[in-house]
Amino acid sequence: MKEAVLLLGGLAMLTAIEASAAASPSAAARRALAGMPAPDFTLKALDGRTVRLSDFKGKPLLVNFWATWCRPCRAEIPFLVELSKKYGSSGLEIVGISMDEGEKGRAQVAPFVKQRNVPYLILFGDEAVAAAYDGVPILPQTFFIGRDGKILGSVSGASKTAAMELGAQQAVATAVPGRR
Amino acid sequence: MKTILAAMIGLPAILGFAMSGTPTEHDACADSAGATATKSVADKESPLACDRTALSDTERKRHFDELGPMLRNLKKSVRELPNGYEFEFPGDRATVQLVEEWVAQERACCPFFDINVRLERERGSVWMSLTGREGVKRFIEVEGAEWIKG
Numbered sequence: 077m078k079e080a081v082l083l084l085g086g087l088a089m090l091t092a093i094e095a096s097a098a099a100s101p102s103a104a105a106r107r108a109l110a111g112m113p114a115p116d117f118t119l120k121a122l123d124g125r126t127v128r129l130s131d132f133k134g135k136p137l138l139v140n141f142w143a144t145w146c147r148p149c150r151a152e153i154p155f156l157v158e159l160s161k162k163y164g165s166s167g168l169e170i171v172g173i174s175m176d177e178g179e180k181g182r183a184q185v186a187p188f189v190k191q192r193n194v195p196y197l198i199l200f201g202d203e204a205v206a207a208a209y210d211g212v213p214i215l216p217q218t219f220f221i222g223r224d225g226k227i228l229g230s231v232s233g234a235s236k237t238a239a240m241e242l243g244a245q246q247a248v249a250t251a252v253p254g255r256r
Numbered sequence: 257m258k259t260i261l262a263a264m265i266g267l268p269a270i271l272g273f274a275m276s277g278t279p280t281e282h283d284a285c286a287d288s289a290g291a292t293a294t295k296s297v298a299d300k301e302s303p304l305a306c307d308r309t310a311l312s313d314t315e316r317k318r319h320f321d322e323l324g325p326m327l328r329n330l331k332k333s334v335r336e337l338p339n340g341y342e343f344e345f346p347g348d349r350a351t352v353q354l355v356e357e358w359v360a361q362e363r364a365c366c367p368f369f370d371i372n373v374r375l376e377r378e379r380g381s382v383w384m385s386l387t388g389r390e391g392v393k394r395f396i397e398v399e400g401a402e403w404i405k406g
Binding site for chain 2: 143145146147148149150151175177178180181206212213214215216217232233234235236
């Protein structure tokens with residue numbers, strides 16, 4: 077109960093922050109995704125296997141768009157690793173979608189992931205998946221998806237640890253579909 | 257109690273996108289509002305993020321793989337500032353042009369930086385500072401460590 081109250085308090089805080097943000101067509105489009113089923117995707121993983129969003133059915137998910145050249149993305153990775161450890165036991169899955177372009181760009185992903193000991197799944201993104209998630213105009217951008225497969229919200233930019241943790245908590249707190 | 261909990265679970269769905277934003281939306285960050293920022297700048301504060309579409313693939317390669325390493329090699333000294341760092345470069349024309357090119361791309365890609373370029377008189381050094389709101393200095397220290405080391 078205490079946790080739920082804290083969660084509500086945090087949400088109120090975040091709502092107040094957003095109230096000062098100016099509206100734009102892009103923001104409006106992303107708000108329209110709130111509560112909607114997360115767009116499915118089929119992407120290649122680092123190890124070559126094909127991964128679909130629907131493979132994570134029933135699991136709370138954090139989808140992080142990033143790139144090796146994006147310094148804020150790199151700065152954010154240790155915190156994502158922390159979230160992965162903290163909420164992994166609650167079922168949270170983290171999926172990093174690399175937006176590195178071209179053969180050369182993509183070739184940098186595996187060494188980077190190895191060097192930084194990134195423990196979560198990394199997929200190679202493309203413009204189609206970016207478009208499905210409202211273009212992903214900036215990196216990093218993180219979407220939180222509940223166990224019901226619906227988008228709970230997103231965080232744009234790094235260093236928003238409170239918002240990121242709140243998003244992870246929200247995703248983990250969602251009910252398993254079909255259960256009461 | 258069940259109703260309250262259900263409402264709590266439903267609330268994030270309503271408020272979920274309270275956390276979203278893009279540079280063009282002048283998003284207000286949770287960790288934003290640097291004390292020295294003017295109101296107009298603070299109103300437009302973008303997240304600590306890269307604009308994915310600001311640079312073409314070629315420009316990005318030039319920026320990160322060529323210009324950055326070139327400037328780091330040319331760097332003469334580094335000064336720590338309260339909210340960032342200042343880098344000294346030789347004052348020759350070629351270096352001035354490299355700094356200009358790098359700054360134009362960096363500004364496009366990373367709008368969260370305050371960038372100042374100062375050219376000393378008598379063709380003295382070029383000084384370029386990267387500063388910003390709270391968190392930016394730490395960000396430079398972590399992800400721009402190669403710029404800071406001597």
